[in-house]
Amino acid sequence: MSVTLYGITTCDTVRKARAWLDQQGVVYRFHDFRKDGLEATSLAGWLDALGWEAVLNKAGTSFRALPDADKSGLDRDKAAALILANPTLVKRPVVEADRRVLVGFKPALYAEAFGRA
Numbered sequence: 001m002s003v004t005l006y007g008i009t010t011c012d013t014v015r016k017a018r019a020w021l022d023q024q025g026v027v028y029r030f031h032d033f034r035k036d037g038l039e040a041t042s043l044a045g046w047l048d049a050l051g052w053e054a055v056l057n058k059a060g061t062s063f064r065a066l067p068d069a070d071k072s073g074l075d076r077d078k079a080a081a082l083i084l085a086n087p088t089l090v091k092r093p094v095v096e097a098d099r100r101v102l103v104g105f106k107p108a109l110y111a112e113a114f115g116r117a
Helices: 012-024 040-050 076-085 107-113
Strands: 003-007 029-032 094-097 100-103
Touching (some): 003 012, 012 107, 040 076, 040 100
Antiparallel strands (some): 094 100
């Protein structure tokens, strides 16, 4: 199984997800948004799989710091443009495991996805 975990190293939720994967012996590649950026094709796949509402982190400081005009009238295209301009707007972590995409970290969901129930 090919696994990529997307996030930033300073995010506590990303740290928890990485610790869980490490403890379970799941081999993964870590993709740091701040260092490695975010490709439009990856984001489009996440938006197709989960919807922009699940991928855009409206609770984070990056979103709160946006001008009100950027936060209003959101739709898929506007959310995608905002995320590509500032990848820290992605709800973290995002995990691609073969054809499955997960967003956020919930141990039970990870256990199901990685057959560790």
